[in-house]
Amino acid sequence: MKFLKPSRLFKPFLAGVSLAAVAVYATHGMADTAGAPAQAASAASTSALVAAPASAASAASAPSAPSAKAALIARGQYLARAGDCIACHSAPGQPAFAGGLPIDSGHGVIYSTNITPDPQFGIGRYTPQQFADAVRRGKRADGTHLYPAMPYTSYVKVTDEDMQALYAYFMEGVTPVAKAAPTTSLSFPFNLRFGMGMWNWFFASNDPFKPVSSWTPQVTRGAYLVEGLGHCGSCHTPRGVAMNEKASYSGEEKFLSGGELNDWAVPSLRGLPRWSEQDIVDYLQTGRNPSAAVAGEMTEVVRHSTAYLQDDDLHAVAVYLKGLTPAPDRASDVKPQGAQETAAKLTQAVNLSLGERLYLDNCAACHFVDGKGAKRVFPSLDGATVINADNPYALIHVMLKGARTPSTDKAPSVLVMPGFDHRLSDSEVATLATFLRQGWTNRAAPVSEKEVAKVRERLQADADAHAKLQAQAETTAH
Numbered sequence: 001m002k003f004l005k006p007s008r009l010f011k012p013f014l015a016g017v018s019l020a021a022v023a024v025y026a027t028h029g030m031a032d033t034a035g036a037p038a039q040a041a042s043a044a045s046t047s048a049l050v051a052a053p054a055s056a057a058s059a060a061s062a063p064s065a066p067s068a069k070a071a072l073i074a075r076g077q078y079l080a081r082a083g084d085c086i087a088c089h090s091a092p093g094q095p096a097f098a099g100g101l102p103i104d105s106g107h108g109v110i111y112s113t114n115i116t117p118d119p120q121f122g123i124g125r126y127t128p129q130q131f132a133d134a135v136r137r138g139k140r141a142d143g144t145h146l147y148p149a150m151p152y153t154s155y156v157k158v159t160d161e162d163m164q165a166l167y168a169y170f171m172e173g174v175t176p177v178a179k180a181a182p183t184t185s186l187s188f189p190f191n192l193r194f195g196m197g198m199w200n201w202f203f204a205s206n207d208p209f210k211p212v213s214s215w216t217p218q219v220t221r222g223a224y225l226v227e228g229l230g231h232c233g234s235c236h237t238p239r240g241v242a243m244n245e246k247a248s249y250s251g252e253e254k255f256l257s258g259g260e261l262n263d264w265a266v267p268s269l270r271g272l273p274r275w276s277e278q279d280i281v282d283y284l285q286t287g288r289n290p291s292a293a294v295a296g297e298m299t300e301v302v303r304h305s306t307a308y309l310q311d312d313d314l315h316a317v318a319v320y321l322k323g324l325t326p327a328p329d330r331a332s333d334v335k336p337q338g339a340q341e342t343a344a345k346l347t348q349a350v351n352l353s354l355g356e357r358l359y360l361d362n363c364a365a366c367h368f369v370d371g372k373g374a375k376r377v378f379p380s381l382d383g384a385t386v387i388n389a390d391n392p393y394a395l396i397h398v399m400l401k402g403a404r405t406p407s408t409d410k411a412p413s414v415l416v417m418p419g420f421d422h423r424l425s426d427s428e429v430a431t432l433a434t435f436l437r438q439g440w441t442n443r444a445a446p447v448s449e450k451e452v453a454k455v456r457e458r459l460q461a462d463a464d465a466h467a468k469l470q471a472q473a474e475t476t477a478h
């Protein structure tokens with residue numbers, strides 16, 4: 001890699017390019033045809049969700065039966081969005097809810113099942129009780145246990161009324177697909193589903209949702225969505241040795257205190273001190289807010305689930321999260337360089353360290369010398385959770401592979417961060433990442449070349465495994 005020698009000309013040029021780029025991004029984003037069909041298919045259905053979740057409940061008992069049924073189904077559809085059922089129960093390029101998505105459990109691949117109302121291959125023969133037992137207790141109609149890759153430990157909080165609406169939607173609002181999903185066959189002892197009975201006995205709670213008496217109705221609604229259908233804790237709560245979530249309700253201080261997902265640091269949602277209520281709503285609705293943009297698995301959560309939630313519900317979630325006591329700030333002996341100092345150094349562009357030079361050459365055009373990016377277009381790198389995480393895996397991943405925001409109703413443009421895996425060596429990524437983690441007000445430990453090499457290897461292995469599974473799925477489909 002060659003460095004541009006920072007010259008006097010370079011800076012104004014850089015600024016000019018940046019502003020032009022911001023304008024283009026802000027108005028058009030980047031054409032994202034790949035994501036378009038799914039978006040279009042689901043866009044039509046959102047408009048049906050006019051009824052507020054709470055008020056739609058009473059429609060079920062209204063005298064005009066057909067419209068009451070339609071309202072119930074529409075509410076079920078909305079709740080299925082809130083529960084993000086589609087994300088796990090649909091494989092790429094396959095019909096919605098037909099299952100077959102491979103989920104790596106750490107002990108082998110678990111395939112999601114066909115939950116369309118097909119009587120043979122789906123859940124068409126499930127009674128309301130059997131459906132509720134599967135969703136809330138992880139028990140299949142034949143009495144065997146589901147693996148907790150299905151988040152029934154959160155869905156246990158779903159009310160009976162909401163279960164009825166979900167049932168109506170899955171039986172009458174979803175198109176049946178007469179196709180078997182691949183069967184899951186884990187190796188011993190994980191193939192023994194009765195083992196999950198023991199696991200449930202130890203770890204799973206059978207407790208319904210319990211609001212705290214001091215909560216306002218809005219906070220209660222937010223807690224209900226987060227603890228239950230939203231299953232936010234399945235990624236945002238730390239897990240114990242048996243992959244059990246260490247806490248499952250708001251009263252416990254470990255709940256939502258941050259976790260790790262295949263090494264990707266999942267931030268704490270407790271209090272979210274740096275964000276306003278509106279910042280949280282924007283992030284969940286559009287995958288971006290004035291200072292941040294979504295990356296990693298959260299992108300899919302926004303795309304398939306939170307982008308569809310009504311404003312009221314998103315505000316409820318935000319107010320609830322802001323009310324949680326923040327996790328204590330972790331002790332860190334890293335001294336940040338200081339926002340002004342870093343920005344000044346990058347602006348003067350003399351005696352730059354290698355990390356600073358790499359930043360100017362590759363990143364500053366979009367993220368700017370102050371590391372603040374551009375409001376709602378390029379996320380701020382100063383203070384970004386992903387940069388300050390103890391585990392640098394997510395940061396290295398984003399630098400190598402890039403990221404793109406989802407296209408949502410409220411923010412259809414896709415913002416693209418390019419990947420640098422072909423342009424930067426392991427040592428350059430490490431040096432640049434270390435600069436990011438200690439520049440401006442950031443404070444996190446340095447990143448080593450070895451760590452970058454490991455992530456690169458891992459990404460390659462994941463890509464290979466993915467290709468293999470894809471090929472397998474194609475051959476079994478014929």
Ligand code: HEC
Pocket residue numbers: 079080083084085086087088089103110111112113114115123131134135140141145146147148149150151155166184
């Ligand atoms: C995080 C991934 C994930 C999400 C989200 C998810 N599921 Fe599942 N679900 C699974 C997996 C994996 C299985 C199969 C588990 C097994 O084989 O033990 C499953 C199984 C099921 C079953 C049992 C089906 C059968 O064949 O007996 C039902 C019913 C079900 N899910 C309904 C839902 C509903 C309704 C939602 C949304 C409210 C949902 N799931 C959300 C992963 C998920």
Ligand code: HEC
Pocket residue numbers: 225226230231232233234235236261264265266267268269280283284292293294295296297298301306317385386394
């Ligand atoms: C499948 C796993 C998963 C689920 C489920 C999930 N999240 Fe996330 N979430 C993540 C990851 C990973 C990140 C980090 C994203 C990044 O690095 O840019 C994240 C980031 C966030 C952030 C940004 C916080 C910050 O400081 O940057 C918010 C807010 C958030 N999630 C809210 C939620 C809510 C609310 C729910 C439930 C409705 C939820 N998440 C469910 C994985 C998940």
Ligand code: HEC
Pocket residue numbers: 292293294295359362363364365366367377378379380381384385386387395398399403404405406415416417418420432436
């Ligand atoms: C062409 C413009 C562009 C360039 C050049 C660029 N980025 Fe980005 N970057 C973006 C956009 C847009 C996003 C938001 C994408 C997303 O998160 O889905 C982003 C996101 C990120 C994130 C994730 C932030 C978060 O809160 O999750 C990090 C970290 C990052 N960039 C670092 C870098 C580094 C380091 C470089 C230089 C090696 C760089 N970027 C170069 C546009 C750019």
